[in-house]
Amino acid sequence: MVIDKDKQYRTTDGCDARIYATDGSLPKPIHGAVYRAGDWVSVNWFGNGREFVKDVSPNDLVEIKPRIKRTFWVNAYPTGVCGIFDNKESADKYASHKRIACVKIVIDCEEGEGL
Numbered sequence: 626m627v628i629d630k631d632k633q634y635r636t637t638d639g640c641d642a643r644i645y646a647t648d649g650s651l652p653k654p655i656h657g658a659v660y661r662a663g664d665w666v667s668v669n670w671f672g673n674g675r676e677f678v679k680d681v682s683p684n685d686l687v688e689i690k691p692r693i694k695r696t697f698w699v700n701a702y703p704t705g706v707c708g709i710f711d712n713k714e715s716a717d718k719y720a721s722h723k724r725i726a727c728v729k730i731v732i733d734c735e736e737g738e739g740l
Contacts, residue, residue, distance in 0.1 A: 626661070626672055626674055626686075626688065626695050626713050627672065627673070628647055628655050628670065628672065628673070628674050628686060628698045629644075629647065630644040630646065630647050631700075632644075632688055632689075633684045633688070633689040634661055634674070634687060634688055635686075635687055635689055635691060636683055636685065636686065637681070637682070637683055637684075637687055638683040640658070640659050640660055640661050640683075640684075641660040642658070642659050642660070642686055643657045643658045643659075643660075643665070644656075644657040644685075645657050646723055647672075649669065652669055652671060653669035653670055654671075654672055655670035655671070655672060655674065656668060656714075657669075657670070658724060659684055662716045665682070668684050670684075670685075670686060672693030678729055683723060690705070690734045690735040690736045690737060691730060691735070692733065692734065692735055692736070693733070693734055693735070693738075694731075694732065694733050695710075695728075695731075695732045696729065696730070696731050697710065697711065697729075697732070697734075698710045698711075698712060698713045698715070698716035698724050698727055698728070698729055698730070699716070699727070699728045699730055700719070700720050700721075700724050700725060700726075700727055701724065701725055701727070701728060702721070702723055702725060703723065703725055703727040708720070713729070714729065722730075
């Protein structure tokens with residue numbers, strides 16, 4: 626993983642993390658802070674977001690990917706599903722008389738999930 630200060634991160638144990646710089650001095654060029662127990666604590670990481678070379682740390686970084694939230698309506702027919710719409714009104718408008726169901730589908734997932 627390459628750390629990018631324009632992305633959002635949390636620690637492996639779920640604390641918020643801020644990235645201030647990705648071009649600091651080696652060997653830990655990533656500079657930032659972790660919000661732990663009500664305070665922002667300064668932390669430096671290796672370029673891959675790890676705090677230590679060999680040991681796993683609760684301060685290791687995990688990218689928070691944007692969530693995709695969408696609602697669709699799907700017209701179902703005896704021969705299969707046909708027609709996906711942004712709202713029920715459109716699904717109803719374009720349904721044929723053979724429709725057997727109009728199903729609401731709610732998607733709430735991280736960007737890239739299932740690819």
